[in-house]
Amino acid sequence: MRKTELQDRLLAFIGGASDDFNALALEIFAFQREHNAPYRAYCDRLRQPVHHWQDIPAVPTSAFKHLPIACFPVAEAAAEFHTSGTTADQTGKHYFKTLELYDAASAPNFRAHLFPDDATMPVLSLVPDDPRSSLAYMIRVVGGKFVERLVPTTEPVCVLGTAFHFLNLFDAGFTSQLPPGSRVMETGGFKGRSREISKRELYRLFAERLGVTYVVNEYGMTELSTQFYDHRTGSDRKDVPAWARVMIVDPATGQEAPPGQRGLIRVFDLANLWSAMAIQTEDLGVADGDGFQILGRVAGAEVRGCSLTAEEFSQRP
Amino acid sequence: MSATVEQVRAAITRVHAARDRVLARRTTDAVIDALAEASRRWLAPDSPWRNRAVAQATEPTGFSPAMVNEIVDLIFSQLTHETLGELLDRELGDRRVLDEFSRRGRLQTRATGPRLISHFLAGNVPAPGILSLCGGLLLRSANLVKMAARDPVFPALFVESLAAVDAELAGCVAVLNWPRTDAAVTQAALADAETVIAYGDDRTIAALRQLAPATAKFIGYGHKVSFAVVAREAMTSDNLPALAQAAAFDVSIYDQQGCLSPHVIYVEERGALSPRRFAAALAEAMAEYQQRVPRGALSVEETAAITTIRAGYQFRAESDRRVSVWTGPDANDWLVLYEDDPVFSPSCLNRVVFVKPTDGFPRVLDNVRRFAPLISTVGVSPMNERAMAFAGDLAQMGVSRVCEIGDMQRPPLAWHHDGRPNLAELVRWTDVG
Numbered sequence: 224m225r226k227t228e229l230q231d232r233l234l235a236f237i238g239g240a241s242d243d244f245n246a247l248a249l250e251i252f253a254f255q256r257e258h259n260a261p262y263r264a265y266c267d268r269l270r271q272p273v274h275h276w277q278d279i280p281a282v283p284t285s286a287f288k289h290l291p292i293a294c295f296p297v298a299e300a301a302a303e304f305h306t307s308g309t310t311a312d313q314t315g316k317h318y319f320k321t322l323e324l325y326d327a328a329s330a331p332n333f334r335a336h337l338f339p340d341d342a343t344m345p346v347l348s349l350v351p352d353d354p355r356s357s358l359a360y361m362i363r364v365v366g367g368k369f370v371e372r373l374v375p376t377t378e379p380v381c382v383l384g385t386a387f388h389f390l391n392l393f394d395a396g397f398t399s400q401l402p403p404g405s406r407v408m409e410t411g412g413f414k415g416r417s418r419e420i421s422k423r424e425l426y427r428l429f430a431e432r433l434g435v436t437y438v439v440n441e442y443g444m445t446e447l448s449t450q451f452y453d454h455r456t457g458s459d460r461k462d463v464p465a466w467a468r469v470m471i472v473d474p475a476t477g478q479e480a481p482p483g484q485r486g487l488i489r490v491f492d493l494a495n496l497w498s499a500m501a502i503q504t505e506d507l508g509v510a511d512g513d514g515f516q517i518l519g520r521v522a523g524a525e526v527r528g529c530s531l532t533a534e535e536f537s538q539r540p
Numbered sequence: 541m542s543a544t545v546e547q548v549r550a551a552i553t554r555v556h557a558a559r560d561r562v563l564a565r566r567t568t569d570a571v572i573d574a575l576a577e578a579s580r581r582w583l584a585p586d587s588p589w590r591n592r593a594v595a596q597a598t599e600p601t602g603f604s605p606a607m608v609n610e611i612v613d614l615i616f617s618q619l620t621h622e623t624l625g626e627l628l629d630r631e632l633g634d635r636r637v638l639d640e641f642s643r644r645g646r647l648q649t650r651a652t653g654p655r656l657i658s659h660f661l662a663g664n665v666p667a668p669g670i671l672s673l674c675g676g677l678l679l680r681s682a683n684l685v686k687m688a689a690r691d692p693v694f695p696a697l698f699v700e701s702l703a704a705v706d707a708e709l710a711g712c713v714a715v716l717n718w719p720r721t722d723a724a725v726t727q728a729a730l731a732d733a734e735t736v737i738a739y740g741d742d743r744t745i746a747a748l749r750q751l752a753p754a755t756a757k758f759i760g761y762g763h764k765v766s767f768a769v770v771a772r773e774a775m776t777s778d779n780l781p782a783l784a785q786a787a788a789f790d791v792s793i794y795d796q797q798g799c800l801s802p803h804v805i806y807v808e809e810r811g812a813l814s815p816r817r818f819a820a821a822l823a824e825a826m827a828e829y830q831q832r833v834p835r836g837a838l839s840v841e842e843t844a845a846i847t848t849i850r851a852g853y854q855f856r857a858e859s860d861r862r863v864s865v866w867t868g869p870d871a872n873d874w875l876v877l878y879e880d881d882p883v884f885s886p887s888c889l890n891r892v893v894f895v896k897p898t899d900g901f902p903r904v905l906d907n908v909r910r911f912a913p914l915i916s917t918v919g920v921s922p923m924n925e926r927a928m929a930f931a932g933d934l935a936q937m938g939v940s941r942v943c944e945i946g947d948m949q950r951p952p953l954a955w956h957h958d959g960r961p962n963l964a965e966l967v968r969w970t971d972v973g
Binding site: 260261264265267268281282283284285286289290474475477484485486487503505507521531533535536537 | 765838840841843844845846847848851852854855856858859860872883884885886911914
């Protein structure tokens with residue numbers, strides 16, 4: 224199948240048309256293996272027979288820092304999103320030939336989880352615009368507008384931000400009871416920050432300082448095109464949309480972990496047509512019914528006992 | 541079992557009383573004799589102490605039985621009559637100053653150890669804790685030892701083995717355990733201490749320093765990182781197998797959890813053999829060591845950290861000639877990551893080591909200067925004149941120890957741990973004249 228046909232078929236699938244996930248995944252795998260040289264080299268080395276989507280070799284997220292993970296000449300990219308990093312060589316780059324799939328995968332999924340009641344309200348974002356940030360782009364796609372500060376309103380609002388942004392807001396003493404019906408989407412974002420608090424504590428602050436109890440956590444990353452949301456507010460279970468799969472991998476065996484066992488989160492995101500559909504994250508999780516729970520990043524971010532992060536260690540002099 | 545405030549107070553009373561008896565009846569030489577004899581009894585292959593350590597320590601420490609055996613050899617082979625005496629002579633000038641006034645020029649002087657030392661041990665490696673309490677006993681102090689949750693075995697067993705040699709001396713040590721978070725018990729353990737010695741991560745040490753009485757002398761040993769440098773003179777085919785074996789030992793012992801465990805081995809270019817050859821030889825030696833002394837059990841988190849770094853480097857290795865990866869038959873047993881990039885990369889530990897080519901010592905210095913205060917040991921091979929000049933540069937930077945590769949994990953008893961004397965800092969001097 225030609226690649227534009229693949230994209231059209233995917234757009235239809237994401238739009239709700241029925242399709243065979245496995246067949247589509249295998250086609251995309253064949254396409255990506257053919258058109259991305261580093262991925263092909265890796266697959267050749269693994270020599271893993273691929274009969275089913277679960278067998279498709281996953282690209283470690285760190286690969287995005289060192290090699291072009293793209294199935295087209297990156298000079299032709301319509302967009303590129305960068306991971307945060309302290310120095311140039313620690314920045315991962317995700318190239319997009321077009322953003323059509325990204326847009327299609329983002330907006331309805333967001334609405335389904337923040338507005339399952341079909342409510343309409345202004346979507347305000349605490350995340351500054353940044354052309355290199357996939358989160359900032361995602362927020363634009365879902366209609367979010369960056370605000371320097373929250374101001375009291377009479378109509379309900381939906382506020383988006385990283386946990387770190389919200390914490391800054393609260394640390395600055397912000398208190399304003401948002402009108403009933405208001406909601407919050409928070410997403411990870413403590414990496415490299417001086418202060419971290421538990422999710423429970425953060426949610427207590429949402430209730431106390433904003434009067435908002437409708438809070439949904441979003442799990443997304445620069446290397447993906449699809450986001451994962453809490454099944455509903457108060458749930459730790461993330462939903463997986465029809466065009467994606469999440470597998471919890473036992474790090475000792477590289478195979479799917481038995482149910483209930485913690486492991487590394489591997490994402491199969493068909494909307495990543497132009498880069499790599501199978502992504503090995505550096506996050507730990509556990510399967511939960513049809514979805515999964517996130518347990519946190521793989522340790523080692525702070526070098527054992529030395530109060531310096533791995534990033535700080537490897538900063539260039 | 542977790543100690544209560546009352547138990548800690550009772551233990552302190554007990555060790556004080558034992559100290560009074562020992563001060564009156566033991567010479568320093570008698571203490572040395574007892575410590576050396578207790579250590580000797582650990583070393584026999586069928587020693588009951590060794591066997592009990594293997595049986596009891598494997599589970600809490602996570603080390604394999606063979607590793608516990610290695611650790612027993614490493615710790616107790618260095619606690620001999622000679623090394624203990626040398627330690628005192630070197631640090632105090634003459635061991636007899638602990639027993640009587642001794643003439644120093646116009647003065648007569650003698651040294652007294654702290655009445656009570658509270659030791660807070662770390663769980664990653666057992667050696668520093670054993671040496672710490674031996675130091676306290678050499679000074680004939682009373683000692684309260686808080687063990688780490690991860691190693692409730694070695695300190696307790698050592699004191700028991702000492703009791704079999706000299707029960708009164710062993711009575712000067714109380715070995716207890718309680719959760720770090722129990723501030724009331726921690727405070728009780730600190731309240732009476734003349735000296736506090738704490739091992740652990742920066743946060744733990746800072747918290748203890750806060751709780752310690754203002755009058756107490758506080759000595760904290762925070763975590764450090766170490767690395768090694770292979771000079772081009774060492775990169776010959778005659779030398780390579782032994783060098784690789786020595787490096788594999790330094791990386792693998794304690795499953796790389798010690799502050800003296802190298803994260804990175806820099807290899808100078810322009811030797812007879814290439815840095816990549818060193819990486820290949822190191823991988824072979826790592827495999828051999830794993831065969832003999834398997835790495836311990838890992839948590840899901842630790843395994844995930846290894847898997848993550850391995851997969852990332854394996855992916856790159858297929859497309860980037862500056863990167864190569866060596867693994868064992870079980871891909872997570874150990875990992876040698878060759879990367880032609882001089883930037884220091886901290887390891888996730890558990891036998892994961894980077895090998896990086898370098899064009900010379902100055903480049904190495906440039907890449908470690910930023911975190912020099914955190915560096916403990918730099919292994920260098922060979923320790924020739926050029927290496928001595930390099931050691932001088934490292935000393936200027938704040939590095940506290942340079943040694944031959946293979947000895948990184950065997951610091952002599954009389955070394956300056958983190959750049960400081962071990963016993964000289966603890967004693968009080970009384971002069972006559």
